Amino acid sequence: MQTSEQPLEKTTAKILAKDSNFLSQNPHLNSTEELPGFDSKNPPDPNLINTCVHCGFCLATCPSYRVIGKEMDSPRGRIYLMDAINNSEAPLSETSAQHFDTCLGCLACVSTCPSGVQYDQLISATRPQVERNISRNLGDRLIRFLIFNLFPYPNRLRLFLVPLFVYQKLGVQTLVRSTGLLPKIFPRLGAMESILPQITVESFQDNLPTIIPAKGEKRYRVGMILGCVQRLFFSSVNEATVRVLTANGCEVIIPKSQGCCAALPEHQGQTNQAHTLAKQMIDSFEETGVDAIIINAAGCGHTLKEYGHILQDDPEYAEKAQAFSAKVKDVQEFLAEVGLTVPLSPLTDGELTLVYQDACHLLHGQKISQQPRQLLQQIPGVKLREPVDAALCCGSAGVYNLLQPEVADELGQQKAENLLNTGAKLIASANPGCSLQILKHLKLKGESIALKHPMELLDCSIRGEKINA
Template structure:
């Protein structure tokens, strides 16, 4: 029998991070990720939301997965930061009192750079030297706007290691955001579009450099299991998806790596939940980073603890997210590492926020940026 969907049930599932630690922990192998996704779909269909909740959720789901809609907002956001308005708003604390969830969004807003205003990567980037593989690459939504240097670094690392990279211009959102929040119809539309965008490209693997996106892409077979037209195509596509660290660990690096500093570099790798629990990827990033000469990896206390980002959780449940973010950053800082490596944009924004709140200037970079520096012989600033 089915349990009735009451307000308490909704509150429980809204409070769930979706970090998937339960999937890893369960001795019986229960696929809680699929149960959570299915229940959230029912919550969104049947449980009424307050007007403020409706507004913030509508804003998130109608903007964030659509770079074309989000990009026009970059200009006012750019001047909002450059003219010092953001500092003023944060100093007064007024936004947090009046619109706490908008304040939560502002608190993780990254610095807007000119790179965010247009996509610079061409559709096909040739391999350097002998071509070993032809791979596709997904450039994401938030990733392409706010973390375009990570995408550029990923391309350089792949091409330096013999990969021809294909980036279809028709690709959109991978569906991670709506799928994680029970917006099933929207997620299915986006999944179909993504599959179509790579059809006929002849790629041997589809590469992704963001943890949450990778987990959803690998679930396309499940997401479209009831679609007779896309069922087989979805599973075939999902089988080709590889996190970039997973892929490079499998095929191996072929280029020489240089030290990032003249002296040893202490570093801590932050496990993103959708890599650690969602894709069982934890060893591979560490293996790659240890190949950089002079790198000394340190392990944090409770490495599996969620940072509180959890997709858009830190915007919808900012109080709980802040508690987790504070603890996560404390654990990372307690390692004494000079640098934090993180392979997920949401985690990076959350960790940077709590580093800033502590007045810490610890460097945070994506592993692909570090490998790219090492390949090109670029040294980190001391």
């Protein structure tokens, strides 16, 4: 197998080492030994790279490869590239960085790889290298500055929503979207505007108290993380989650000091920011004495469980981070483990067919697949249908749909079509980014099928409330 792939490996290194754009801008470089590479701070581990046997199983499951169709935009191609840069056979340049940027970080390749290649660790080591060593163009720097200085800070984001609230209420949004010009002139701003949900008064409020007592006998004392996007755009999901937990004997603790979980900066190589936010999150729960720390957003949950790895080199927080991550549970994982203690009622008068959308950072990142389905199937009258390509990323991938809108749109269209083709009356989605992405593409198709978080469905079932589907 390795022998058959050798020409590709040599070609990859040769093409990138002779990157015409890079070398034309740096004429003083006359040998590959002088090519700039990764710095000495945690470069991709050669031992992890060498576990790849180049079999290509990852190609069929990789969303960027399926859309772009180029080897260098696949896990195998990126591993070749990391190896070439490590060995001074290719430069770490704007061109090579583009191939790393096209990775969604969905981790489908990790689930698929028969050799157990830890691609997640390789790409996590590579992204900070790109951020430290590559000078991005002005447009890229501006959009990233906006994202990283706004999205991980709920209070800042809430202030930013004020003019957007007016923008929607005055009908400007309808006008802008009707012209179709924004995505053509400013693709990334257009992508950001296209997933903007309806802003409501609830977006500006935090209605949940710090301590919510269990109903009936207390079984557990759990902490709950609100999320950034979740608390602003899907506050009803957090409220439903609290009601489901308390109905099943959990006292819920919500520290007011909690901020962002660091998922967004961590996934994009913003190491210092990610470390700061992670430590703040650990501090906010340190004195709560909870049995578990609950999260209802897939991307957040994956990062929270990685705190031990993220802060492994921090002498003050390494041990704290391990202890924190050990307590983190996705709410569906937790409820499936401890069991529901209250009766459930039908959500509709007849049978309700629904399709569960697997969020990548639940399915691949946390290996959580059956638990959500098991919970949903306990609701009387619910019949689950499975979509084609259930493991394929929807294209949201944190802020990927804002940074790589063309690839994300193609994936979003395919995901929406696959979900619709099940004929289900309702979609269950357990990640806010996925929900925004799917809702956007359902709307573009003229479809009005309902989309709910599984906790919203369980909450309605517990309370005996019917839904429209």
